[in-house]
Amino acid sequence: MGGKVTCTLGEVKNRADLIVYWGGNPAECHPRHFTKYTLTQKGKFIPKGRKDRTMILVDIRETPSAKAADIFLQVRPNKDFEMLSILRALIKGQRVHAERVAETGLTLEQLTDFAERMKKARFGVLFFGMGLSMTRGKHMNSAALLSLAAELNAFTKFVAMPMRGHGNVTGGDVIMRWTTGYPFGVNLSRGYPRFNPGEFSTVDLLLRGDNDAALILGADPGATMPQPAIDHLARIPTIVLDPKVTHTSRLSRVHITTAATGISAPGTVYRMDEIPLPLRPPLKSPYPTDEEVVRRIYKAVAKKPMWLPPEEPAAKG
Amino acid sequence: MELTITKNATCTFCGCVCDDIELHSDAERIVETKRACILGESWFRNHTAERLYPDALIDGKPATVDEAVEAAAEYLYNAHLPLVYGLSNVTCETQREAVALTEMIGGVVDSHTSL
Numbered sequence: 006m007g008g009k010v011t012c013t014l015g016e017v018k019n020r021a022d023l024i025v026y027w028g029g030n031p032a033e034c035h036p037r038h039f040t041k042y043t044l045t046q047k048g049k050f051i052p053k054g055r056k057d058r059t060m061i062l063v064d065i066r067e068t069p070s071a072k073a074a075d076i077f078l079q080v081r082p083n084k085d086f087e088m089l090s091i092l093r094a095l096i097k098g099q100r101v102h103a104e105r106v107a108e109t110g111l112t113l114e115q116l117t118d119f120a121e122r123m124k125k126a127r128f129g130v131l132f133f134g135m136g137l138s139m140t141r142g143k144h145m146n147s148a149a150l151l152s153l154a155a156e157l158n159a160f161t162k163f164v165a166m167p168m169r170g171h172g173n174v175t176g177g178d179v180i181m182r183w184t185t186g187y188p189f190g191v192n193l194s195r196g197y198p199r200f201n202p203g204e205f206s207t208v209d210l211l212l213r214g215d216n217d218a219a220l221i222l223g224a225d226p227g228a229t230m231p232q233p234a235i236d237h238l239a240r241i242p243t244i245v246l247d248p249k250v251t252h253t254s255r256l257s258r259v260h261i262t263t264a265a266t267g268i269s270a271p272g273t274v275y276r277m278d279e280i281p282l283p284l285r286p287p288l289k290s291p292y293p294t295d296e297e298v299v300r301r302i303y304k305a306v307a308k309k310p311m312w313l314p315p316e317e318p319a320a321k322g
Numbered sequence: 323m324e325l326t327i328t329k330n331a332t333c334t335f336c337g338c339v340c341d342d343i344e345l346h347s348d349a350e351r352i353v354e355t356k357r358a359c360i361l362g363e364s365w366f367r368n369h370t371a372e373r374l375y376p377d378a379l380i381d382g383k384p385a386t387v388d389e390a391v392e393a394a395a396e397y398l399y400n401a402h403l404p405l406v407y408g409l410s411n412v413t414c415e416t417q418r419e420a421v422a423l424t425e426m427i428g429g430v431v432d433s434h435t436s437l
């Protein structure tokens with residue numbers, strides 16, 4: 006993510022005295038986040054561990070993570086962007102309208118206290134989850150939160166980090182950025198990368214019926230995507246690589262069983278703070294790894310004639 | 323049977339990617355996990371090295387990996403706009419290969435991030 010003001014979880018552990026979770030429920034979705042990286046650990050500049058840190062949770066409902074928090078702020082659903090905008094005004098000492106504040110479901114005192122705590126922190130961090138980035142406002146919400154973090158650096162050190170979900174999604178972003186320049190939804194059909202979320206993102210492509218074949222690996226869209234997108238996957242030749250026969254495998258033309266990442270397949274995965282970590286698989290699988298199968302498909306395609314149309318002969322004269 | 327102990331194993335179930343897990347395993351399964359949370363523990367216990375599924379399936383019928391690789395290559399090669407999607411529960415090395423394959427077949431490569 007370009008221009009993001011961020012850090013590693015090691016820095017959070019050693020330095021952060023104000024930890025804000027926004028639209029995420031780490032107690033249930035990232036169970037060791039508190040104990041391994043953020044709240045309870047003692048750090049180099051946080052000698053007393055939990056006692057030296059303040060945790061604020063912002064969410065639309067009181068999840069089990071609220072128990073761990075010092076302050077829980079219940080924002081009204083779909084008012085995250087408004088709340089972020091008010092906070093951005095408050096940290097700069099600007100006046101805010103009472104009715105705008107009322108909209109968020111919080112009081113001016115609560116928001117002012119929050120803004121002051123962020124300004125006074127020695128090292129603050131804003132972790133944001135899907136409750137922020139996948140609800141009304143979507144990436145505008147994330148952008149507002151990232152701006153808040155950036156602007157707080159006029160007063161103190163402040164960073165932001167998305168709470169990434171399953172497995173190696175972070176690695177996916179990093180690898181695509183490295184190889185194509187864009188983090189996801191990259192169209193290579195013209196032989197060079199094009200990026201346009203909403204046009205080249207999977208659900209949009211499938212809903213429009215743009216794809217005429219699909220290779221699915223490390224995911225089970227047949228269990229998670231909107232039904233019309235799944236229907237399109239069932240219509241076209243779909244190929245699945247997975248350690249199990251999944252929902253998607255059942256509607257596919259070709260399924261290949263592969264070794265499970267980190268269990269019986271070695272390699273590298275990225276942590277949510279973009280730190281690459283090696284896997285230490287304890288088991289030996291009877292199946293090939295995804296890496297090996299993708300490479301074999303690559304070789305099998307490479308044997309066929311090039312798909313590009315032959316070059317037009319240059320005009321003479 | 324003697325158990326193999328794997329120290330500092332890495333859990334890939336959530337974005338925390340804890341790399342301090344101790345695993346005790348026999349030839350086929352992980353029987354004990356240390357330091358993993360409940361999600362991580364069930365993740366490690368859920369996957370075994372048993373041969374529970376056919377090597378490959380073509381139109382729902384068991385096939386060899388060679389046949390399946392050929393069939394996959396044929397479908398992807400013939401497509402005008404193939405989609406390569408997922409990339410969550412795979413290694414970076416696999417992701418790199420997937421991007422290379424997408425480039426060759428002239429497709430779109432995408433991950434969970436776009437959802």
Ligand code: SF4
Nearest residue numbers: 037333336339340362
């Ligand atoms: S052990 Fe738990 S917190 Fe750590 S990566 Fe696995 S699922 Fe996430």
